[in-house]
Amino acid sequence: MANRRRLLTTAAATAAATGAIVAAPAVHTAPKTKIKWRLQTYAGASLAEHVIKPSIDSFNKVAAGQMEIELYFADQLVPTGELFRAMQRGTIDAVQSDDDSIAAPVDISVFGGYFPFACRYSLDVPALFHQWGLAEIWREAYDEIDGVTWLSAGAWDPCHFNTVKPIRSLADLKGLRIFTFPTAGRFLSRFGVVPVTLPWEDVEVAVQTKELDGLAWSGITEDYTVGWADVTSYFLTNNISGAWCGSYFANSDKWNALPEELRELFRLCMDSSHYYRQHWYWGGEAQLRVNGTKLQLTSIPDEEWATVEAEARGFWDDIAKESERNAKVVRILREYNATMDKAGRPYRYG
Numbered sequence: 523m524a525n526r527r528r529l530l531t532t533a534a535a536t537a538a539a540t541g542a543i544v545a546a547p548a549v550h551t552a553p554k555t556k557i558k559w560r561l562q563t564y565a566g567a568s569l570a571e572h573v574i575k576p577s578i579d580s581f582n583k584v585a586a587g588q589m590e591i592e593l594y595f596a597d598q599l600v601p602t603g604e605l606f607r608a609m610q611r612g613t614i615d616a617v618q619s620d621d622d623s624i625a626a627p628v629d630i631s632v633f634g635g636y637f638p639f640a641c642r643y644s645l646d647v648p649a650l651f652h653q654w655g656l657a658e659i660w661r662e663a664y665d666e667i668d669g670v671t672w673l674s675a676g677a678w679d680p681c682h683f684n685t686v687k688p689i690r691s692l693a694d695l696k697g698l699r700i701f702t703f704p705t706a707g708r709f710l711s712r713f714g715v716v717p718v719t720l721p722w723e724d725v726e727v728a729v730q731t732k733e734l735d736g737l738a739w740s741g742i743t744e745d746y747t748v749g750w751a752d753v754t755s756y757f758l759t760n761n762i763s764g765a766w767c768g769s770y771f772a773n774s775d776k777w778n779a780l781p782e783e784l785r786e787l788f789r790l791c792m793d794s795s796h797y798y799r800q801h802w803y804w805g806g807e808a809q810l811r812v813n814g815t816k817l818q819l820t821s822i823p824d825e826e827w828a829t830v831e832a833e834a835r836g837f838w839d840d841i842a843k844e845s846e847r848n849a850k851v852v853r854i855l856r857e858y859n860a861t862m863d864k865a866g867r868p869y870r871y872g
Contacts, residue, residue: 557589557784559776562605564619564768566596566722568748572802573678574618577795581787589784591616596722603719609773610669616772618795622704624771626670628663629845635703636681636738636763637841638834640855642862642870644765644800647677654854659847660769671774674789676796678766679803681706683758684745685736686729688820692830701725702738706762709837710738713830729753738762743806746814757817760827762834 563574570593578593600608605617605624617624621634633640641647651657657675664672683689685698696714700707707717715738720728728734730753737750741761745751770792777785811819838856842849862869 554588556587557780559589559591559615560594560599561591561616561618562594562596562599562608562614563617564596564602564605564623564722566748569744570595572747573799574795576798577791580794581791584787585784589780601721606670606771609771610667612669612773612775614773615776616770618768618770620703620766620768626664626771627667629848630659630663630851632705632841632844632848633851634705634767634769636706636766637855638706638709638762638837639831640763640767641677642764642859644677644679644804646858646862647675647765647767648796650854650858651675654858656851656854659851663847664771669774671772671777673770673772673777674792674796675767675769676792676799678768678799679741679743679807680761680765681738681763682741682761683736683738683756684740684742684750684754684817685756685758686754687735688756688818689758689822690820691822692826698735699733700736700738701728701734706738709762709834712833712837726750726753740766741803741807742810742814742817743803745817746806746810751814751816755818756820757811759811759819759821760830762830 561578563570565573575593578591582590594614596602599614602619602623603625605614605619606626608614609617619634621628621631623635625631626634641650651660660672660675664670681702683700685700687694689695689698692713695710697716698714699716699718700710701718701720702710702715704717704719707715707719711717718728718734720734725734725737725739726749729736729750736754736756737745740750742751742757745754745757780788810817838852842852859870
């Protein structure tokens with residue numbers, strides 16, 4: 523041991539004198555520039571806390587400094603109706619909304635949001651996209667448009683009325699000034715509803731100032747979450763759609779420039795967002811109907827509401843005439859709903 527120590531000491535001294543041992547050079551790697559995106563949602567701040575923010579927070583955490591998505595709420599950077607063009611120009615990098623509200627210049631945009639009676643339950647939306655071919659149709663449509671890439675669709679809540687005055691018959695709809703989505707408003711106008719378009723954040727005040735009589739924009743979960751249950755008194759249990767259909771979109775150049783691992787991470791976070799909404803809305807709709815104290819439930823009798831469903835089928839025919847692609851979507855919706863009816867419980871009742 524003593525001899526080994528002397529050997530090491532001698533070797534070290536010799537190396538110091540001759541410079542034979544040189545410290546390993548420090549490796550200086552230039553830090554990569556963090557990728558930053560600006561994403562705007564259709565939803566106001568209180569709603570965005572549920573419909574998107576958890577998934578974006580997760581993305582930013584897992585991206586670990588490689589990328590950061592800055593989340594903006596309804597109309598915060600640009601008005602919702604201008605989102606598509608802003609994304610196309612690169613003013614913003616990504617959008618969460620329905621095709622209808624952002625004025626997407628594709629024929630199938632009418633099926634975004636609340637296409638009347640297209641589905642009965644929220645699970646119908648992912649089934650239609652993943653198993654019945656709607657995803658392929660959406661990709662085809664957006665591939666024809668420069669600058670924007672459609673990424674993924676999912677379900678939100680059903681479309682009910684919450685109003686200042688009670689609705690107990692179709693006659694009660696006549697003349698009501700209702701905040702709703704473009705295609706839903708186009709359909710509801712057949713029953714005397716006056717569709718109104720406003721910035722999302724202005725809706726609550728518009729009800730208080732009597733500019734609006736109510737909304738056909740959500741289910742009861744949103745009514746309580748965003749404050750609309752505080753300014754309206756009644757909730758109609760009949761709905762014109764079992765789920766809102768919304769999507770994620772991105773500026774094509776920004777999407778294609780992402781490393782594949784970040785694109786895959788974003789896909790996973792979109793799926794996480796879709797899953798969160800499924801259980802959040804589903805549980806909330808039942809819980810608040812039973813235990814909510816702010817809105818009184820009303821209903822239109824089934825036999826009278828059946829005339830609304832019948833009118834929707836004629837509305838579908840009108841939409842199908844607008845393009846061959848729209849006709850294809852309508853055929854799928856008809857076949858899907860016929861299959862669900864034949865399958866019976868729990869897919870369809872009656």
